[in-house]
Amino acid sequence: MMYQRPKGTNDILPGESEKWQFIEETARLLFRDYQYREVRTPIFEHYEVISRSVGDTTDIVSKEMYDFYDKGDRHVTLRPEGTAPVVRAFVENKLYGPEYPKPFKAFYMGPMFRYERPQKGRLRQFHQIGVEAFGSSNPATDVESMAMALDFFKQLGIQEVRLVINSLGDKETRTAYRQALIDYLEPHFAELSEDSQRRLHENPLRVLDSKDKRDKQFVAEAPSILDYLSEASRTHFEAVKEMLTALAIPFEVDSNMVRGLDYYTHTIFEIMSDAPGMGAQATICAGGRYDHLVEELGGVETPAFGFAMGIERLLLTLESEGITLPALNDLDAYVVGLGEATNVESLKLLQAIRNFGFSADRDFMNRKAKAQFKSADKEGAKLVLTIGENELAEGVVNIKGMASREEKAFPLAEVYSRFDEIYDEMTTVMFDE
Ligand code: ATP
Ligand code: MG
Numbered sequence: 216m217m218y219q220r221p222k223g224t225n226d227i228l229p230g231e232s233e234k235w236q237f238i239e240e241t242a243r244l245l246f247r248d249y250q251y252r253e254v255r256t257p258i259f260e261h262y263e264v265i266s267r268s269v270g271d272t273t274d275i276v277s278k279e280m281y282d283f284y285d286k287g288d289r290h291v292t293l294r295p296e297g298t299a300p301v302v303r304a305f306v307e308n309k310l311y312g313p314e315y316p317k318p319f320k321a322f323y324m325g326p327m328f329r330y331e332r333p334q335k336g337r338l339r340q341f342h343q344i345g346v347e348a349f350g351s352s353n354p355a356t357d358v359e360s361m362a363m364a365l366d367f368f369k370q371l372g373i374q375e376v377r378l379v380i381n382s383l384g385d386k387e388t389r390t391a392y393r394q395a396l397i398d399y400l401e402p403h404f405a406e407l408s409e410d411s412q413r414r415l416h417e418n419p420l421r422v423l424d425s426k427d428k429r430d431k432q433f434v435a436e437a438p439s440i441l442d443y444l445s446e447a448s449r450t451h452f453e454a455v456k457e458m459l460t461a462l463a464i465p466f467e468v469d470s471n472m473v474r475g476l477d478y479y480t481h482t483i484f485e486i487m488s489d490a491p492g493m494g495a496q497a498t499i500c501a502g503g504r505y506d507h508l509v510e511e512l513g514g515v516e517t518p519a520f521g522f523a524m525g526i527e528r529l530l531l532t533l534e535s536e537g538i539t540l541p542a543l544n545d546l547d548a549y550v551v552g553l554g555e556a557t558n559v560e561s562l563k564l565l566q567a568i569r570n571f572g573f574s575a576d577r578d579f580m581n582r583k584a585k586a587q588f589k590s591a592d593k594e595g596a597k598l599v600l601t602i603g604e605n606e607l608a609e610g611v612v613n614i615k616g617m618a619s620r621e622e623k624a625f626p627l628a629e630v631y632s633r634f635d636e637i638y639d640e641m642t643t644v645m646f647d648e
Contacts, residue, residue, distance in 0.1 A: 223331065223339025225527075234533075235342075237540045238526060239324055241370055242344050249363050251320040251346050256300035258326065262290040268299035268508055270477025272418040279329035281339075293328035296476070297345040298505070298521055299512070305349055306514035318350040324526075336496030336528045345502075345523035349509065352518035354454035357482045357504060360520050362462060364486055364500050371529070372538045375489040376499070378466040380455070383420075383440060383479050383503070384448035392443040393419055399438055407433070423473045426495075439470035448481060455482050478505040484522070490535035499532055500524035547573035547638065549591035553584055553603035560607055564600060564630065571634045592617075597642050600630070616641040 282292035408427040483503030502522025509517035552561030568575040
């Protein structure tokens with residue numbers, strides 16, 4: 216019996232995993248510059264943490280949860296997103312305490328799970344890199360966060376991106392807009408999808424986020440939430456736009472954008488890839504402000520802002536833009552051992568080189584000399600050390616710099632005592648004037 220991976224999941228294999236490492240490393244370095252610190256939450260959470268945060272009427276909670284009852288009859292779920300778990304951790308671990316900086320800035324990366332219809336850029340286990348900033352209601356936090364996301368894409372060499380923003384306002388805004396939206400949609404009730412009919416009175420904003428054609432035809436003409444912004448919400452949104460402009464960051468406003476999660480307030484945004492072939496999965500980063508979620512999960516009122524990006528979609532974008540990430544698997548040295556008698560010594564050499572902090576490899580398959588040199592070449596070794604039975608008897612090893620093509624015999628004892636110097640000597644290419 217041969218098994219296949221579960222539908223909507225991927226094995227990330229060598230050749231591909233290096234790209235993941237590069238993306239994750241780039242994120243870690245950049246986030247450190249912005250003073251975000253890593254938080255790692257469990258892969259599963261109490262069901263209620265997610266349902267209360269993301270919202271019962273959202274697609275995520277109503278259709279896409281990997282939830283189950285454990286052996287202790289607890290209702291748990293694999294996490295479908297990262298914000299609710301981080302907020303739960305923020306409240307539980309009192310990260311608002313005096314020993315923590317304000318705003319408290321956290322980032323996370325890891326797998327998320329949603330029972331969706333798998334397609335290009337849409338998986339059941341996918342991966343997000345996300346950030347959250349707690350404690351600041353300053354619009355500068357919104358803009359710093361969006362600028363950081365754009366910085367990240369720039370560092371990866373991604374060019375064809377577009378920042379789209381909107382405001383969902385505060386509670387006052389939502390109450391006014393909710394009624395306007397119901398009034399607008401009610402006459403079309405019969406033409407809406409079943410989902411939207413069900414949600415119209417419970418959560419009419421969800422209709423705007425529907426991917427169903429029957430609903431989409433009404434979205435374009437729907438009243439704009441921006442016409443219902445309260446004074447405070449308008450001021451906040453104006454400040455965000457002003458700061459984006461001050462930083463020379465281009466943006467578009469899309470008043471129909473509402474996002475698929477209920478917790479957002481004020482600024483929301485998406486970064487879309489315009490690279491060809493992204494189709495309906497062109498949103499590579501999404502987020503916004505969520506000023507009431509901390510309270511909702513039992514904490515004290517704390518304004519917050521965050522975003523998440525999908526690594527799989529990021530990789531599709533890189534591919535589509537023809538960007539190759541730098542390879543991280545350089546090989547410093549390859550030890551060629553000729554003859555059974557050198558098996559021990561070449562292992563010792565290999566380990567000694569590694570102990571000097573260099574990467575090294577050798578043959579383990581009893582290959583012939585020619586095949587070993589070919590491997591060294593294929594792996595891009597900068598230095599090739601060759602030891603045969605004669606060298607072993609004389610206590611020497613031949614070392615060749617692959618760039619300089621220079622070759623020299625060194626006493627084994629020297630390799631063991633000062634390989635770092637030998638490496639520098641043999642990898643430096645001298646040019647004659
Ligand atoms: P969509 O509208 O595409 O379903 P969403 O609104 O559900 O996205 P969020 O929950 O805001 O997305 O997640 C943030 C990002 O995570 C998305 O912009 C996308 O890049 C990525 N993402 C979300 N769901 C998936 C998935 N099933 N597979 C791969 N990536 C995903
Ligand atoms: Mg979705």
